Amino acid sequence: MVVVKSIVMSKFSLRQAFFLICLWVVCTSCEHSLLEEVLVYQNDFSAMDVTNIDNAQLDEFQGRPVLGPYNLAEVSINVPNLPSHNTVRVSVDILVHDSWDGNSDDVGGPDFWYMQLDGSEVIRTTFSNSPCNTLYCLYQSYPENYPRFLEPKTAAETTQLPGRCQYADLPGWTTLYRVTKLISHSRGQLNILLGDELKQTNTPNPLCDESWSIANIEVSTLIIK
Ligand SMILES: [Ca+2]
Numbered sequence: 001m002v003v004v005k006s007i008v009m010s011k012f013s014l015r016q017a018f019f020l021i022c023l024w025v026v027c028t029s030c031e032h033s034l035l036e037e038v039l040v041y042q043n044d045f046s047a048m049d050v051t052n053i054d055n056a057q058l059d060e061f062q063g064r065p066v067l068g069p070y071n072l073a074e075v076s077i078n079v080p081n082l083p084s085h086n087t088v089r090v091s092v093d094i095l096v097h098d099s100w101d102g103n104s105d106d107v108g109g110p111d112f113w114y115m116q117l118d119g120s121e122v123i124r125t126t127f128s129n130s131p132c133n134t135l136y137c138l139y140q141s142y143p144e145n146y147p148r149f150l151e152p153k154t155a156a157e158t159t160q161l162p163g164r165c166q167y168a169d170l171p172g173w174t175t176l177y178r179v180t181k182l183i184s185h186s187r188g189q190l191n192i193l194l195g196d197e198l199k200q201t202n203t204p205n206p207l208c209d210e211s212w213s214i215a216n217i218e219v220s221t222l223i224i225k
Contacts, residue, residue, distance in 0.1 A: 032224050041079045041219040052078040061095060061164060061174070061213055068213025069097060069164060071206050074195035077217060081188065085221035088185040090117060090192055093157070093216040096175045097164035100198075100210045102128025102140035103147055109138070111210060112146065112197040115179065118190060122181045128152035129173055142177065165208035176215065182222075190219065 043049060045065040050056035054076040058065055067075065082088075092115065101109035103126050114124040124145050130138035130152045139149040153159045156175045163173030196212060203209045 034222060035225055036085075036221075036223040038083055038085070038221050039218065040082055040221050041077075041217065044216040045214075052080065054078075059213060061097075061215070062161065064215070066095060066213035066215050068095070069207065069211035070196060070213070071198050071211045072196065074193060075214070077192040077194075079190045079192070079219050082190060082221050084186075085223055086184065086186050087182060087222040087224050088117070088190055089180065089182045089220045089222060090115075090190075091178060091180040091216075091218045092192075092194065092214060094177050094179060094194075095161070095164075095213040095215055096127045096129060096177065097211045097213065098129065098166040098173055098209060099200075100127045100129045100140075101200075102126045102130060102138045102152060103149065104128075104130075104138045107199075107201045109199050110146065110197075111199060113212065114195055114197075115181065116191075116193040116195075117181065117183055118185070118187065119193075120183075122183060123179065127175065127177070129175055143179075164211060164213075166210075185221075192217070192219070 045058060045067055048058060048065060055074060056067060059068055100111045103110050110126050112124060112126055115122050125142040126140050126146050127142055128138045128140035132152050140152055140154065141148040141150065143155040153175050155177065157178050158176040160171045161174035161176060162169045162171055167173035198206065198210055200206045200209045
């Protein structure tokens, strides 16, 4: 019996060892190394610089310049002269102003916002600044793509900024999000397209009812092996 038990243990140990070796090979082959990272574009609009931006308009929010406000609009940022790379990371700080209605499917929405990188959509989502309690809540899809049902202001950086127009000076009516996307990319230039499909058919002034601005954009090129 002792011999049999020893053989069984030995086989088990060999299998275990083989499994662990396979696991190690698989895990190590999945690892990626960051060889280089270069910040190639950064714009918080403090220098009022809108070079290479189509449909640029500048405004001020809380005493700081922002790109916006937009409602039913697209803005396009071209970033030329990229160094050699195989990946690009884009980070956009978006201010969601006033009464966005998230996934609401009526006169007030859905309120879509999207980003395309070189023509490929990397996010298509909704934001909501709605109050949310057990009796009433307009859900949003961010940080996922539409349609998901998440609470208003999910994944926000800051939630208590004042509104811009409809709820100007009222805290909680502008929400700041940092939208970051990493994509495979090797071209010498990058186009970033930001846009919305806001819906509010029961107001004479949709731009005041809900809008968005960009507070900061950063683009980095990376070499990942
Ligand atoms: Ca709306």
